[in-house]
Amino acid sequence: MQTTTYTEVISTRALWGGGRRPLGASYGKLMMWIFILSDALTFSGFLAAYGFSRFKFIHSWPEPGEVFSHVPLLGGGYPMIYVAFMTFVLIFSSVTMVLAVHAGHQMRKNTVVIYLFLTIIGGGIFLSSQAWEWYHFIKGEAGALQLNDGSIVHFVKPKGVRNDEPVYEKISLDALSGSSGRAVTHTLPELKRAFEASPGVQLRMANQTVLPHSQGDAVFAHAKAVVRGANLVKNEYGLPQFADFFFFITGFHGFHVFTGVILNVIVFLNVLLGTYEGRGHYEMVEKVGLYWHFVDLVWVFVFTFFYLI
Amino acid sequence: MVDKGTAAIWKVFIVLSIVTLAEVLLGIYRPEFLTVEIFSGLISLLDLTFILLTLYKAYCIVWFFMHMKHEYSNLRLTITLPLYILVPYLIFILLVESTYVRDILKL
Numbered sequence: 148m149q150t151t152t153y154t155e156v157i158s159t160r161a162l163w164g165g166g167r168r169p170l171g172a173s174y175g176k177l178m179m180w181i182f183i184l185s186d187a188l189t190f191s192g193f194l195a196a197y198g199f200s201r202f203k204f205i206h207s208w209p210e211p212g213e214v215f216s217h218v219p220l221l222g223g224g225y226p227m228i229y230v231a232f233m234t235f236v237l238i239f240s241s242v243t244m245v246l247a248v249h250a251g252h253q254m255r256k257n258t259v260v261i262y263l264f265l266t267i268i269g270g271g272i273f274l275s276s277q278a279w280e281w282y283h284f285i286k287g288e289a290g291a292l293q294l295n296d297g298s299i300v301h302f303v304k305p306k307g308v309r310n311d312e313p314v315y316e317k318i319s320l321d322a323l324s325g326s327s328g329r330a331v332t333h334t335l336p337e338l339k340r341a342f343e344a345s346p347g348v349q350l351r352m353a354n355q356t357v358l359p360h361s362q363g364d365a366v367f368a369h370a371k372a373v374v375r376g377a378n379l380v381k382n383e384y385g386l387p388q389f390a391d392f393f394f395f396i397t398g399f400h401g402f403h404v405f406t407g408v409i410l411n412v413i414v415f416l417n418v419l420l421g422t423y424e425g426r427g428h429y430e431m432v433e434k435v436g437l438y439w440h441f442v443d444l445v446w447v448f449v450f451t452f453f454y455l456i
Numbered sequence: 457m458v459d460k461g462t463a464a465i466w467k468v469f470i471v472l473s474i475v476t477l478a479e480v481l482l483g484i485y486r487p488e489f490l491t492v493e494i495f496s497g498l499i500s501l502l503d504l505t506f507i508l509l510t511l512y513k514a515y516c517i518v519w520f521f522m523h524m525k526h527e528y529s530n531l532r533l534t535i536t537l538p539l540y541i542l543v544p545y546l547i548f549i550l551l552v553e554s555t556y557v558r559d560i561l562k563l
Contacts, residue, residue: 171528202554
């Protein structure tokens with residue numbers, strides 16, 4: 148909201164020589180905007196690359212709703228709930244941040260302190276939620292069978308009918324072998340015996356077609372390994388590319404959140420010390436605020452393209 | 457003490473919350489009438505809804521939380537114009553090539 152009016156006439160040369168501010172923003176704020184522009188292009192590149200891989204492997208790409216369905220205390224089977232919670236936390240921390248910036252414009256130090264503190268707490272909650280989600284993704288849920296060509300086969304049972312098509316639910320390796328939910332490393336022969344002893348269980352191939360139990364022998368003949376959890380080379384949910392993009396994009400975003408929390412803490416301490424009070428303005432709060440909103444903005448897109456679509 | 461600026465911030469927060477809630481509900485229930493594919497199978501109506509709602513949320517965050525609305529139009533264009541040009545180009549080229557690679561490799 149610059150309402151300064153320049154009455155003197157200045158030449159174009161002076162204007163673009165840096166003497167005046169053609170964009171009406173201070174150097175620091177302008178550079179934060181330029182940084183955000185370049186960072187936005189980086190994230191666009193990541194998400195577009197994700198789109199490339201997804202469309203390339205469209206017939207065998209994992210269903211995100213099936214991968215991220217864990218909620219603390221409730222267990223699996225609740226898609227979207229947890230990530231929706233994370234999204235709300237980040238949006239809310241964005242609100243407290245903008246309230247801190249607003250209070251800064253009015254030089255209300257105590258209000259800035261309160262809202263910045265809430266923003267830092269929000270960032271902390273988001274980061275711990277992300278750590279929890281990574282933990283579950285890495286640990287794995289049901290486990291799967293990997294074939295020689297690298298594709299993933301899940302064990303499923305019919306669950307009902309939706310839109311005139313049968314719906315299946317995943318059967319975990321633990322349930323299949325009747326073990327007590329403790330992490331058991333299955334060997335292939337062990338798994339094959341457990342599968343043969345459970346006639347109701349069917350096999351879902353990587354391209355989502357479900358084979359009847361009787362074709363189990365033919366599938367097991369091509370089996371390579373038992374896969375549990377996900378890392379950069381193996382992924383029980385489907386293609387390893389899915390896990391790679393998950394680690395890379397949410398990891399890079401999480402690193403931004405982490406950086407944002409550190410910047411917020413530094414500015415928070417400076418507000419407490421009265422640095423900006425002495426300076427006469429709270430523009431530094433505004434600058435880290437821009438960065439923090441950008442982190443929220445990126446999450447809005449990650450949320451849509453990774454979890455919704 | 458709620459001044460005009462603060463009230464506006466909370467208003468934007470309510471809008472963002474409602475849009476997010478709508479997205480989450482659509483994501484959980486995936487209503488059948490929205491799963492139809494449009495533009496000759498390019499995208500489903502549901503996914504298009506998600507993308508439009510996301511762009512609306514992005515607009516709210518940048519324009520009101522980042523105060524882009526109150527910046528000079530010089531600054532607004534400096535930051536947004538490269539994105540308007542480069543991002544659609546990037547998406548176009550990568551998605552077109554991805555289907556080409558899929559067809560040629562018969563994946």
